[in-house]
Amino acid sequence: MDPWSSAQDVVCCALCQTPETPLYCEICHMNLCKDCILKHVSDPSKVHNVVSFKQHCTTLNHPTTQCDHRSEKSDFCRLFISEEQLVHKPEVLLNSLESKKVLQRDLQELEKYIFPKYNSIASSIPFQKAELTKNSKKLKTFFTERGKLWHNEIDNLIKNLKSDLDEMEHKHLVVLNKKESEIKSTISEITKTIDLIKALLKSADVCRVFEYKSRNAEFRRLPPKLNVSLPKFKPREIKRDQLMEQFGSLSQLSFRTEEEYYTMAAMGADSSTTDRSLLDIPLIISSFDTKSTNLTSLACLNDLEIWALGGDSIMRLYSHQGKELKLIETKSKENPCDIAVTMSGELVYADYRERTVNIVRNTEIQSVISLLGWKPRNVTSTLSGDLLVVMCCDDFNQTKVVRYFDLNEKQSIQYNDNGKPLYSSGCIKYITENRNLDICVSDRDANAVVAVNQKGKFLFNYTFSPNAKPFTPTGITTDSQSRILTADSTNNCIHIIHQKGQLLRLIENCSLLSPWGLSVDARDNLFVAENDSSRVKKIQYCK
Numbered sequence: 354m355d356p357w358s359s360a361q362d363v364v365c366c367a368l369c370q371t372p373e374t375p376l377y378c379e380i381c382h383m384n385l386c387k388d389c390i391l392k393h394v395s396d397p398s399k400v401h402n403v404v405s406f407k408q409h410c411t412t413l414n415h416p417t418t419q420c421d422h423r424s425e426k427s428d429f430c431r432l433f434i435s436e437e438q439l440v441h442k443p444e445v446l447l448n449s450l451e452s453k454k455v456l457q458r459d460l461q462e463l464e465k466y467i468f469p470k471y472n473s474i475a476s477s478i479p480f481q482k483a484e485l486t487k488n489s490k491k492l493k494t495f496f497t498e499r500g501k502l503w504h505n506e507i508d509n510l511i512k513n514l515k516s517d518l519d520e521m522e523h524k525h526l527v528v529l530n531k532k533e534s535e536i537k538s539t540i541s542e543i544t545k546t547i548d549l550i551k552a553l554l555k556s557a558d559v560c561r562v563f564e565y566k567s568r569n570a571e572f573r574r575l576p577p578k579l580n581v582s583l584p585k586f587k588p589r590e591i592k593r594d595q596l597m598e599q600f601g602s603l604s605q606l607s608f609r610t611e612e613e614y615y616t617m618a619a620m621g622a623d624s625s626t627t628d629r630s631l632l633d634i635p636l637i638i639s640s641f642d643t644k645s646t647n648l649t650s651l652a653c654l655n656d657l658e659i660w661a662l663g664g665d666s667i668m669r670l671y672s673h674q675g676k677e678l679k680l681i682e683t684k685s686k687e688n689p690c691d692i693a694v695t696m697s698g699e700l701v702y703a704d705y706r707e708r709t710v711n712i713v714r715n716t717e718i719q720s721v722i723s724l725l726g727w728k729p730r731n732v733t734s735t736l737s738g739d740l741l742v743v744m745c746c747d748d749f750n751q752t753k754v755v756r757y758f759d760l761n762e763k764q765s766i767q768y769n770d771n772g773k774p775l776y777s778s779g780c781i782k783y784i785t786e787n788r789n790l791d792i793c794v795s796d797r798d799a800n801a802v803v804a805v806n807q808k809g810k811f812l813f814n815y816t817f818s819p820n821a822k823p824f825t826p827t828g829i830t831t832d833s834q835s836r837i838l839t840a841d842s843t844n845n846c847i848h849i850i851h852q853k854g855q856l857l858r859l860i861e862n863c864s865l866l867s868p869w870g871l872s873v874d875a876r877d878n879l880f881v882a883e884n885d886s887s888r889v890k891k892i893q894y895c896k
Contacts, residue, residue, distance in 0.1 A: 364384050365384065366384055366385055366386040366389055367383040367384050367385065368383075368385065368386075368389040368392065368393065369386060369388065369389055371386040371388070371389075375387065375405060376390060376403050376404070376405060377403070377404055377405070378393060378401050378402065378403050379402045379403075379404060380401050380402050381393070381401065385403065390403060453554065453562065455565075455567065456550050456553055456554055456562070456565065457554065458876065459546075459550055459567050459569050460547060460550045460551065460554070462569055463543055463546060463547050463550070463569065463572070464547060467543060467569065467572045467573065468540070468543050468544075468547070470575060471536060471539060471540050471543065471572075471575070471576075472540065474536055474575065474576060475533065475536045475537060475540065478529055478532065478533045478536075481529060481581075482526070482529060484583070485522060485525055485526070485529075485583065486522075488583045488584070489518060489522050489584075492518060492584065492585075492586050492603075493515060493518065495586060495588075496511050496514055496515065496586070497511070514602075514603065517603055518584060518603060521584055521603070521606040524606060525581060525606060528579070528581075529579075532576065532579060535576065536576055539572070539576070542568075542572075543572055546568055546572075549565075550565075553565055569656070570655060570656060570657050573655070581606075582604065582606070584603045584604055584606060585603070585604045586601055586602075586603060587601045587602060587604070588601045629832070629833055629834050629877050629895045629896055630895060630896050631849065631857060631858050631894060631895050631896075632893065632894055632895055632896065634862060635860045635862065635863060635879075635892050635893060635894040636892065636893045637863050637864075637890055637891070637892055638878065638891045638892065638893050639673065639674070639675075639890075639891045640888055640889060640890040640891065641671070641674065641675025641888065641889055642675065642886075642887065642888055643661050643663065643669065643671065643675075643887050643888070643889060644669060644677065645661055645662070645663025645664065645665065645667070645669060645887055646663050646664045646665065646887055647663050647664035647884055647885075647887070648661060648662070648663045648869060648870055648882035648883060648884055648887050648888075648889070649662055649663065649664070649691075649827075649828075649869050649870050649882065649884065650662040650691050650692045650783075650828065650869075650870040650882065651692075651828070651870040651871060651872040651880050651881075651882045651889065652692045652693050652694045652700070652872055653694065653872045653873065653874040653875075653880065654670065654694050654698060654700075655698070655874075655875075656673075656874055656875055656876060657672060657673055658670055658671065658672055658673070658678060659671055659673065659872060659874075659880055659889070660692055660694065660700055661870075661882060661889060662689060662691070662692045662702070662870070663887065664688060665688055666682050666683045666685075666686050666687055666688050666689070667680050667681070667682050667683075668680065668681045668682075668683070668689070668692055668700065668702060668713075669681075671889070673891060675889070681700065681713055681716075681718075683702065683704060683711070683718070684704070684707075684711060684718045684720070685704055685706060685707045687704060687705075687706045687707065689702040689703055689704050689705070690702075690703045690704075690705045690729065690730050690731060691703045691730065691731040691732050691783065692732075693732050693733045693734050693740075694734065695712070695734040695738065695740075696734060696736070696738055697738075699712050699713060699714055700712070700713040701713075701732055701734060701740065702732070703729035703730060703731060703732045703742065704720075704729070705728050705729060705730065706728075707720070708723060708724040708725070708727070708728050708729065709721075709722060709723050709724070709729070710722035710729050710732055710740065710742055710757075721760050722740070722742065722757060722760060724744060726746060726747055727744040727745065727746050727747070727753075728744060728745055728746075728747065729742050729743070729744050730743045730744060730745055730752075730780060730782055731743040731782055731783050731784050732784070733784045733785050733786060735756075735786045735790075736786065736788070736790070737790075738758075739756050739757060739758050739763065740756070740757040740760075741754055741755070741756055741757075741784055741786065741792060742754070742755050742757065743776075743782050743783075743784050743794065745778065745780060749778055749780070750778050751767070751774070751778065752767070752774070752776040752777065752778055752779075752782070753765055753766060753767035753776070754766040754767070754776075754784065754792060754794065754809075764809060765809075766792065766805055766809040769811040770810070770811065775794075775803055775805065775811060776794060776796050776799065776803060777796050777798040777799040778798070779796070779797060779798025779799070780798075781797035781798060781827065782794055782795060782796050782797065783795045783826075783827060783828050783829045783839075783870075784829065785829045785830050785831050785837075786831070787831035787835040787836075787837060787852060788831070788833065788834075788835040789806075789835050789852055790806070790807040791804050791805065791806050791807070791812060791835075791852065792804070792805050792806075792807070792809075793829055793831065793837050794829070795826035795827060795828070795829040795839045795840075796826065797825050797826055797827055799814075800816055800818075800823050800824045800825060800826070801814045801815060801816045801824070801826070802814070802815040802816075802826055802829065802837065802839055802848075802850065804837070804854065812854070813853070813854035814854075815837075815848075815850055815854050815856075817848070817856050818844070819841075819844055819846060819859055819861070820844065822843045822844050823843060824841060824843075824844070824848075825841060825842050825843040825844075826839040826840065826841060826848070827839070827840045827841075827842050827868070827869045827870070827884075828840040828868070828869050828870040828871035828872075828881075828882065829871060830871040830872055830873045830879075831873070832873045832877045832879075832895070833875075833877055834877075834895075835852040836849055836850065836851065836852065836857065837849075837850040837851075837852065838850070838871055838873065838879060839871070840868040840869055840870070840871050840881065841868070842867050842868060842869055842884065844861075845861070845865045845866065845867065845868065846859050846860055846861035846865060846868070847859065847860035847861075847865070847868060847871070847879070847881065847892075847894075849894065858894075860879075860892065860894055863881075863890065863892055865881060865883065865890070866883045866885050866886050866888075867883055867884040867885040867886075868881045868882070868883060868884070869882050869883065869884035870882035870884075877894075877895050878891055878892070878893060879891070879892040879893075879894055880892075
C-alpha cells in the first residue's frame with residue numbers, strides 16, 4: 354500500500370500542528386511544515402536530515418551527504434541547497450537567511466538613498482540647460498546692441514563671435530546630453546536591480562539568491578560633478594584700429610569634474626533611527642588571514658574593503674573576503690603607529706619617527722602635518738572632516754589630543770577642569786569620535802577609556818574589568834548608535850559601552866585571540882584585528 358495516497362490520519366506538523374505536513378526529519382523523527390523548518394534546524398546540538406514526507410515513507414536510505422536534485426529526491430534539498438552546498442546542514446538555511454538580509458539592506462539603500470540621489474542629479478541638468486540658453490541669449494543681445502555702435506565695420510566681428518558662442522553652446526550641450534544619458538542609463542540599471550532584488554525576495558529559488566551579487570558599491574560612486582564656466586563677455590573701449598581687441602572677447606569654455614562618492618556615513622540622521630539593537634549572541638560572519646604580523650589597526654574604506662596595519666611599513670587593503678587588493682609602503686619606510694580613512698576615502702597614517710601625519714592621495718603620499726617637540730601616535734577622521742591626532746611629547750611626560758581643520762591646529766585637549774592631565778603618559782592609545790561628536794580615547798596604560806565632548810570638556814572614564822585581570826583597552830571605534838566599542842586584549846573580549854559610559858555588553862563568545870584594532874562599517878559590522886594570529890574577524894553584534 355502506498356502510504357502517501359492510502360487512507361490514514363492527517364499528518365500534522367509536530368511544532369505547529371499544521372495539517373498536510375510535506376517534510377520529515379529522519380534524525381529527530383518529527384513531521385514538519387515549511388514554516389517550521391528553520392526553527393527546527395537552528396538547534397546546533399545535532400545534525401538534521403530533513404526530507405520530503407513522501408520520500409521518508411518510500412525509502413529509509415536517503416543519503417545524508419549529497420543529493421542530485423532529481424525530482425524523486427528530497428524536496429527540501431531542491432528548495433534550500435545550492436549546487437555548491439549539497440549537504441543537509443542547518444548552516445545552509447542560516448546562510449540563506451543572511452543572504453535575504455543582504456537583499457533587504459541593499460533594497461532599502463537603493464530605494465531610500467541611492468535612487469533619489471541619482472534622480473536629484475538628473476533633475477538638475479535641465480536647469481543647467483536653461484541657464485546655458487539664458488546666458489547665451491543675454492550675451493547675444495549684448496553683442497547686437499553694442500554692434501549698432503560699430504555699424505558696418507563690426508558686422509563680421511559680431512558674426513564670428515556668435516559663431517564661437519554657438520560652438521561653445523553646442524559643445525556644452527553635447528557634454529550635458531551625454532551626462533544626462535549616462536545618468537538615465539544608471540538609473541535604469543538601479544531600477545532593474547531593485548526589481549531583481551524584489552523578485553529574489555519573493556523567490557524560493559535559493560540558488561538565484563546565492564548567485565546575487567550586490568552592485569550597491571558601484572552605484573554609490575555618484576557621477577562626477579560637472580562644473581562649467583559659462584562664457585562671459587568683456588567689453589572694451591572702441592578703437593577703430595584695433596577692432597577685435599577693443600570690442601571684447603569670449604572667455605574660453607571649460608569643463609571641470611569634481612568626484613562625488615556616496616557613503617552610508619553621509620546618511621547620519623537617518624541611521625540613528627534604524628533598529629540596531631544588540632544581539633544576545635554576536636556571530637562571526639567571516640574571517641581571513643592577513644600578510645601582516647602583529648595586527649594593530651583597521652580602517653574600513655567602504656562596505657567591501659578594509660585597510661589593515663601590522664608590524665611593518667606596509668599598509669594593505671583587503672576585500673572583506675580577505676583578498677589583498679592594494680598595498681602602500683610608508684614614505685619613510687618606517688612602521689606607522691595608526692591608520693584612518695577620511696570621509697572622502699583617503700588613507701591617513703601617523704609616522705611616529707618622522708613626526709608627521711600623512712595622507713595617501715591615489716599613489717602619492719603627502720606629509721600634511723609636521724610636529725616639533727611632539728610625536729603623533731594615533732589619528733582619526735571626524736564626521737566634519739577634521740583630523741584628531743593623539744601625540745606625546747619628546748620626553749614622554751605629556752599626552753594630548755589636537756584637532757586639525759584644513760591642516761591647521763584648531764583645538765588642543767590635554768587637561769580637565771581641575772588642571773589635571775586627561776591622559777596617561779603611556780604610548781598605547783587609540784582615538785575615535787562618535788555621532789554625538791564626543792572624542793573617545795582608549796588609554797591602555799591608564800586602563801581606561803576617556804571621553805570628552807566636542808569642546809574638550811571631560812565626560813567620563815570607563816574602567817570596568819570583567820574579571821580579575823586588568824582592563825587593557827586598545828583599538829576603539831563607534832557605531833551608528835554612538836555606542837563605543839573597545840578591544841580588551843588581556844581579557845580577549847570587546848566592550849560595548851553606552852555613550853554615557855555604562856557597559857552594555859561584552860563580546861566574549863567569538864574565540865578572540867588578543868583583539869587589538871577595531872573598525873565598524875556603515876552597516877555596523879564589527880571588524881576585529883587579532884594581534885597574535887594576524888587574522889581579521891567580521892562580527893555581527895547588532896540587528
